[in-house]
Amino acid sequence: MKVLAPQEEFESRTTGARLGNVRPSRLPRTSVSRLRTWEVVAVITVVLLVTLGVWWQHGGFSQLVRGGSSTVSSLGQVTGLIAALGALFGITLTSRPGILERRYGLDTLLVAHRSIAIITVSAVVLHVFFATWARSLAADTSFLGALIDLALYEPWMVAALTSAVLFVLIALSSWHVIRHRLSYETWYFLHLLGYLTVALAFGHQVTLGSDFVGDPFALVWWCALASSTVIIVLASRVKVIALALSRRLAVSSVTRDAENIGTITLSGPGIRRIRATAGQYFLMRPLAKGLWWQAHPFSLSAAPTTDGLRFTIKALGDDSREILRIRPGTRVLLEGPYGAFTADRANGMPLVLIGCGVGIAPIRAILEDCSADASPIVIVRVHDETEFVHRSEIESLVHEKGGTLHVLCGPRAQLAPRDPFGAVNLKAWIPDAANRHAFICGPASLEFAVARGLRAAGMKRSQVHFERFDV
Template identity: 35%
Template structure:
């Protein structure tokens, strides 16, 4: 074994008992997610009620009145849902701990067609309504709206940006984009929302002549902006400055796979559970502008943290060439595939290739008596990364380890195969980590073998 600053043989459970390790991340409180969902739905009902209550019968009976009313209502609901979408991905720790980043992104993607369609419908209905009222053509009215109404130019630019992002979000197109391009494109959504704010206040029937609703709406927007600033930018900045991490070692684990050890200040204050990941920003030329998620491949050993990275593209390849002393900024820890997710006493962990990293730290973090069965799957023997460390941890916990080597066709992880390996599968929680196809197969196999949904926890190493 390579000589390394990070000792893979340290028993983190004992270290935690002796308080020389980091504390675990706080336990999630699932009721908070229900509360947040209730508040979001309540907010939508209030917004729709506000839109309806501020419309008068006489305004509706005017030419274009009904069309304009529909336009106002769709605009109001669309803008509100756009805020909800932003809050969902604001990385608010109590919510992130329940849903995980995967879950948050799923909600974000599920919601996203709604605000975009409603806002686009708003633009069409309002233009048609105003054209009907003025007895003019739609294009003429559109020009007049942009030229003569306050803040309409900014709102039109905002709509164009939102539509562009909406089109780029279509699955087939998104998959062609680089993750970084996608990320930068998304930053423009914040700009679009900021640009659209003024026209809502200046022209919305629910706000013109209604100072109280103006104040409430402005507070809701300011609070949303505050959440984004605090959790997406502020907290990562504070943690990065507090811990001042630097790369102290890069060593090879297997062909195309390296472990990076970082050291920092007050690492013992970083609350993190096994199975979690951090978005790492290596502050060196060519890498400082992108943060990539890598799981901790062991529980921290203050002052050290360790990740294990497989080279698949430009960032992960550059990680292998990191110089000692490189400064590192962090966002996280994130992720809900942790000891807290467990609903049964016993567990089975299924690692696909480099997915072993998250399960390595999770295994180290699991309490006594979990009788772990570990299944390591890889397409070739040398891709069974960290296998010795896994074997040692399994041995200490009196568990069982299976290694499955071969292509996905050769060693298909079907429900039957899982049951052969783990006969009491249905009485265990199943944790799976790895590439998308593999994790999806394992989840489907586990369900077909009788593992209930709530006992299946997975992290997909993709976006």
């Protein structure tokens, strides 16, 4: 198998004939999500209204304003409902249903998941507190006595309390102070416990929840919500795993672009079954010693063709370092594609493409995907020349599509202009900012600075799209 230098590989893909192969054709694109935000809002509103309506119908609100033990008991019920609903919404989002992921992208789903998780865990803690307090008032016993009483004498309460403890532990593992001390794997596997955590709480909801016991409609409604969540989670996960297993793909080449950056191309008979769009990413699981048990996300660094899927990878930790040492011929399970970082979100408007470091990878792929007369404005931010991967490819693509390229290389203090992502400079580089869409890939700090500058230069929030590598 011939290992191509990056430029050679690129030329072979674009000219087709160089190696005497049949010209590779583009893979079919992923379909555009037709989901509208109002549809998502409508579903969430119905779920919230019906569930809180059940609480209201059972006199929850009148108890809440009555005062004394009634208020405490009602607070216990409503915080329990909020916690249970939050948990269902939360796991639905992390299971990444295709319809939502393709519309909003993983990073947006994770931001929503984090906000919901904060509400859910706060509600869980308050629920335990108010429910125990209500029990201590009713049984005329201490708070601790009431907690022990609940655990020992009520069905499913040991499971429910275990669930509450796990909820708090999982939330703490995401608190930035603790998160940075944990390896990604520890954090990830702790989060997988989230599914068990939600399941453990279900028993006490349907046997003790005063809103469900004795009200067949409420019970059916709650079981329907819980089973719909299970179906969505299973369908999203099982479908992508089955697809990954059915595709026969292996590493066809590995090339070094810089000391700690390399490019991997995957090909094989399974390639023809893939639909993917430049800018999307896959979860890659090489079936090699030490690597098979964890999938890592990597973005396409070239538009996907029947010749192969290309990924440009920076060795940031143990696994990415090992992936770059992988041998051609190694089988790889590829889950995806995922992501909404694709040029179709610009609705045909011209693009501004901004990449920093290895964030250049999806920017390079989107650039290739632009039409011949797209006149894209490309801005590359790197700390040194070696970090600017696929430079010659990017230069020829920019030239081919009538665009302009700005390269910001070196430490921030030595950059000219001094504040390249400030509004003044961005207005000079992108005079028609209001009529373009921007795609930015790089660290969060760069993304925020660029987004601020672009908005000041006249771009609307909806015209600025991000891909974050550090979720």
